[in-house]
Amino acid sequence: MEKFTKENKLNYALILSGFLHLIFIILIIVNSSRFKLNKGSQGDKDNVIDAIIVDPSAMTEKYQPQKNQGAESKLVLERQKKEAQQQSEVLSKKQNEEQQRLKILEEERLQAQENEKQEIIKRKRQMEESHQRLVDQQKQIDAAIKKAQEEQKQVKLAAAKAKVEAKRIRSEIEKKAQAEQKRKKAAAAAKKKSQNTTKNIDQLFDALASPQNTPKIQTTERGKKGSDTEIKSYLNQIIHAIQSKFYDASLYKGKTCHLRIKLAPDGKLISIREESGDTDLCQAAVAAAKQAHIPKPPNKDVYQVFKNASLVFTP
Template sequence: MWSKTKMEPAFKKSLIISGALHLVVAVLLFVNFNFFKNEEILVVPMPGDLSAPLNATTVDQSQFDELKERNQQKKKDEEKRKKDLEKKKQQEEREKRLEEQRLKKQEQEKKEAELAEKKAAEEKKKQAIEKEKQQKLAAEKKKKEEEKKKQQELEKKKKEKLAKEKAAKEKAAKEKAEKEKAEQEKREREAAEEMLAEQLEEEAEARRAAKAGQILTEKQRYLAMIIAKIQQNWFVDDTMRGKECRVNIRLASNGFVTSSSVLGGDRALCESAMRAIQKAGNFPMSPDPDVYDALKDLTTILRPELR
């Protein structure tokens, strides 16, 4: 047994060593809890009996430095591994984003191409419809023009036929009148030849007077017929009541109007009167040249007949 005086210094020394070792162990555990994994274990006996001798295995400084260096290298390797993983992850994410962008762009280009193709097809269809429409309109226009031309030709032929028929009738009437006149004159001459010579002068004078009266009467009759035909083709209304128009009409021997003009009167009334004259086209005309001579350059006043 150790004496009390001898144990006290030994005890103090044991406490100091134990405290120091505990501090070292605590520091090492703080640095890395795996520090002693698969390494040499430092056993520090805890004092059970303060009187028992303290035995501890001390750690060599070189071993400590080696352990520390290996631990730091592991830490660096771990950090590098994490950085590599992070870098790889970032690279994968970047490639993923690029692929997504590429696919998105490809999809967009596809949609745009489809839209452009659809638009082109619609435009082509629209142009085809418009072309067909224009062709249809052109065909309809051509058809209308042909029908109009055909109608005009028919009307022209109809007018020509009517004119020929009228001219033939007028010619026949004129020939008849001339024949009757010739026969009448022949009868008159035969009757005159039978009269005494002294009556020839009186009869000739009487014939001249009768002729003048006949011309005047025939002029009035044909003038009334001309005005009646104008009235038939004259469209008038109540605004023209009491108004008149002075006109000049020049006629051919067959009654056709060669010219017409307004000499004075109400403007609206005169315009409608001129239209009536133009619509009439031609007027009845006496086959007698003297009557025609009195009517060929006709000036008269026209008044509308309103009831």
């Protein structure tokens, strides 16, 4: 709307300037015509004067008004010329003012165009900066989301590792507890085995000292028993061999079985039978003894003791 108003003002100024120039030209033409008309009339009168001979004094009196009229015409012409010049100066001044005004309007129009151009550039730059800020913000949001996802992934991995580690530690604790329990059971079993071994040895010595076994002991090649250490050691080997094939010992806790065994010189089991005690335990012990590998006696004296001996078995 502002641009349209400025263009209307410019058109109006151009029209006004042209109209004033037209008036100025018309005035100049009119004044010039009057001047020629007056000059022509005066020439005709001079011709008449030349053709007629008159009294000079009378002619002076007669043509004095005409002379005055010519002076007045000259004054009028000068006045008109002066007025025309003044009008021309006024018109020129107005024209200059109009040109100056038009120049100012043109400068204002150009300045407005430049301002509008700069405003468009400014808005475009602001839009580009705003767009870039949005792009940067989106990048920051994407980076934050990616970082959060990575942290969540790391947390899940850490939780999984912690779960595995906790499971491993719990398994180790359970294994250690089981191992400790087995160790305690083994220690208790070893202690009990040692006690049973001692008891078996004592019983074996008692049996060997009885009248039934005395002739068998005396029939050795040297005619004497083996040492107590050798007998105890070999008895432990026999019991250990039987226990190595004996399973589910906890089922027979607190039970006892008396067995009669017969061995060959190389330690091979010739026979084994139940003499007394818990029947189930004795059956399991006989089965274990038949599967066991009993070592060879260290010497003939020890063999003479165990070739037909009685022992007490407690798991």
